[in-house]
Amino acid sequence: MLERFRRFLTHYGVKDTAVVIGVSGGPDSLALLHLFIRLRSEFGLSLAVAHVDHMFRGAESALEMEFVKDFCRNHDVLCEAVQIDVPKYAEENPEMSLQSAARECRYSFFESVMKKHHAPFIALGHHGDDQIETILMRMTRGSAGTALAGIPEQREFAGGSIIRPLLSADKREILEYCSLNHLAPRFDPSNEKLDYTRNRFRKQVLPFLKEENPKVHGRFQYFSRTFKEDEEFLQELSKEKLNTVLKRKEKHEAELDIDLFNTLPMPLQRRCIQLILNYLYEDQPSSLSSIHIESLQSLLSHTHPSGSLDYPDGLKVIKSYQTCLFTFEQIKDQSFSRTVQIPSSTVLPNGHLLTCEIISGKPDEWIAGNDVFVMPAKSLTKPLLIRTRRQGDKIKLKGMNGTKKVKDIFIDAKVPVHRRNSWPVLEDGSGKILWLPGLKKSSFEDAGCGAGDYVVLQYKEQ
Incomplete structure (x- = not known):
């Protein structure tokens, strides 16, 4: 000895x-x-x-x-x-x-x-x-x-x-x-x-x-x-891969890209989940075990687009299409409704910025993509309102006859469930939905023939 x-x-x-x-x-x-x-x-x-x-x-x-x-x-x-x-x-x-x-x-x-x-x-x-x-x-x-x-x-x-x-x-x-x-x-x-x-x-x-x-x-x-030596090596590999599959990481939340996650070998999947849990839990509860990791792997590999798990100490894991959210935050009322001044710049509760301005002349260069919406100022029914969705919301989409439910647009676009209740909706003074910023435009967008003033709205991350 x-x-x-x-x-x-x-x-x-x-x-x-x-x-x-x-x-x-x-x-x-x-x-x-x-x-x-x-x-x-x-x-x-x-x-x-x-x-x-x-x-x-x-x-x-x-x-x-x-x-x-x-x-x-x-x-x-x-x-x-x-x-x-x-x-x-x-x-x-x-x-x-x-x-x-x-x-x-x-x-x-x-x-x-x-x-x-x-x-x-x-x-x-x-x-x-x-x-x-x-x-x-x-x-x-x-x-x-x-x-x-x-x-x-x-x-x-x-x-x-x-x-x-x-x-x-x-x-x-x-x-x-x-x-x-x-x-x-x-x-x-x-x-x-x-x-x-x-x-x-x-x-x-x-x-x-x-x-x-x-x-x-x-x-x-x-x-x-x-085992410790092997585990340390695999942990380093997992940290590298986690950076590629993690979409967002905050103090009490993390968001995972499921498609990318499912391309990882199973040993790295297990360790990536463990790394996320280590990050989110300040003091990891003793009741947390390999069973929780196995159940999450099963949820993420399943073909059903949604599901959720309740973990110890209030951690909720929510699967929605290609996204998996880990959060300690309770799913609460995220609704809002604000008048959009012309011109103005508004920070929305989801962290994005909505700008509104008046320009003169033909705005062709503005109208590409779903992050911009343009209308002639004279044809706009005021006031503009930016709000969250309401039950029964419908929009007349650009290039389409009839209307479509906003709920169905979210489903078709595979917008994660936890994001739908905070997604902005723009309507005019008559109650018509003009735009789902970043997602879809209505048929009411009109770039006109270049004469007069135009209202141009942009939606972007801060």
Whole structure:
């Protein structure tokens, strides 16, 4: 173990620096501290211990704190110990489990100790058996992405790094090390209770795996390392592809081009969805799993043009033709109605700009495309009104006999459902719909013969 520990410190550059060590007093963290003490001089390390009494077990856990303090005094190591009333903290934060509350309090304290001692590293005592349990638990729960790689040997934390030098060792080795070095660690009786998922994996699943292969922890650690490397490579590819299929990305919304998305290989599709979710969720809910990704892939690949999914914490995913919208915004009333002054410039609620001006002479160069509408000023019935659609709206399209429902135009043009309620409609003072800006013109557009004044309206992005 000592030699593997030495190789680990060399590999991660833990030399001539300060290191904080999280020590509970149990065999794992005590062995970790003892190994650091043995190599302290060789690697030029300044050591400090961080210990948290979570106050779950009253006098028993308080005695463990005194044990850690005494051990540190006897080995000339600085010790930062604190008591935190985690049960009270969990009561004040009912959305958190006791274990989550304990972890949040513990890591917050670790961060403060690192800053106090200007330490770029905090070492924790997770070992190979912990790795097996973590990977199996996450697989069972339906985790996705790098979470399936389990516990990393090193990860960024508080401006520095968390390191876990004991992941190559299993519990048996650690207990043997404690025995050989007369360390007399303390044991937390809660680790024996089957109330916790991890304990059930430890007591019921792990022994079977150990029977099949006594060094199974080494295989899981190899899987963790290689899976993480593969996943990081695929994540980079996914980020590149996401830039090509994402139409829009804002703080609480994202919009995906479904046709382009469906051209991606399935592994990249899954990771692109995960990247979008990582971006939208500030704190990703634990209930979010691979099932949500699979259901979205199914929705996007289905031939039906529309559909929706409800994700945790109010995230709604809406498919409409070639567009998929991810939004936390509730679908609310987006209607508006405004008089258009002549001339004027109006910013519309959908973010586009509508300009209106008078020009003299023949306006032929203006009339191409659906982003411009032209009428002789003398034939215009005022006032002009820009508004959102109303039930039963119809328009007499240019070059067509009769009228067509605005609703059917939206459907034919495959306008996403979530955009239809904010799409502008221009009507004149008699109530005739003249123009669906950017989409269709009515037969009332008239460039005339060039004489007189013309009203020219333009619709464009800001």
